[in-house]
Amino acid sequence: MKIETITLFVEDLPPTKKFYQDVFGLEVVFEDEVSAVVKFGDLMINLLQAAEADELIEPARVAGRDSGSRVLLTIAVEDAHAVCAELQRHGVTLLNGPIDRPWGRRTAAFADPAGNIWEIAQELPGA
Incomplete structure (x- = not known):
């Protein structure tokens, strides 16, 4: 599947x-x-x-955009800081991050114009 x-x-x-x-x-x-x-x-x-x-x-x-998020779509990346810089060059405002998480990932989140939340996630060394 x-x-x-x-x-x-x-x-x-x-x-x-x-x-x-x-x-x-x-x-x-x-x-x-x-x-x-x-x-x-x-x-x-x-x-x-x-x-x-x-x-x-x-x-x-269908829930409205202002009802809150019910999904997080994650993209694996090699370098969270570089991807965040690229997102910002495209005018994307980060919701949070980059943040080193206790589960061994460096993440940052952002929303598309419809309010769907995306996350980038970099695996940290030793995780």
Whole structure:
């Protein structure tokens, strides 16, 4: 088994798609009026207008951006400080970090324009 696609619900598709293209350098592999799919290695990320998501998850409801985060997506990196500097060059504001964690990782977190939280994580020597 492997995860093929993660769908993220977004309120404003154009700036969120631009974020994934500019910050992560991802290619759009599919796009229509309500979604854009970007390729992240072997994983696809479907950016879907939140208003279109209800039918996919009913009877559950789509939570609003201000409801709080329910997911943290982690990317393994070699140098957290260098990646944080690159993120900041792209205008990304870090939520926290880099922080050396007791479980042997140096992490930093940031949000995309839709409020989805991403983390970079560097394995520390001896961990």
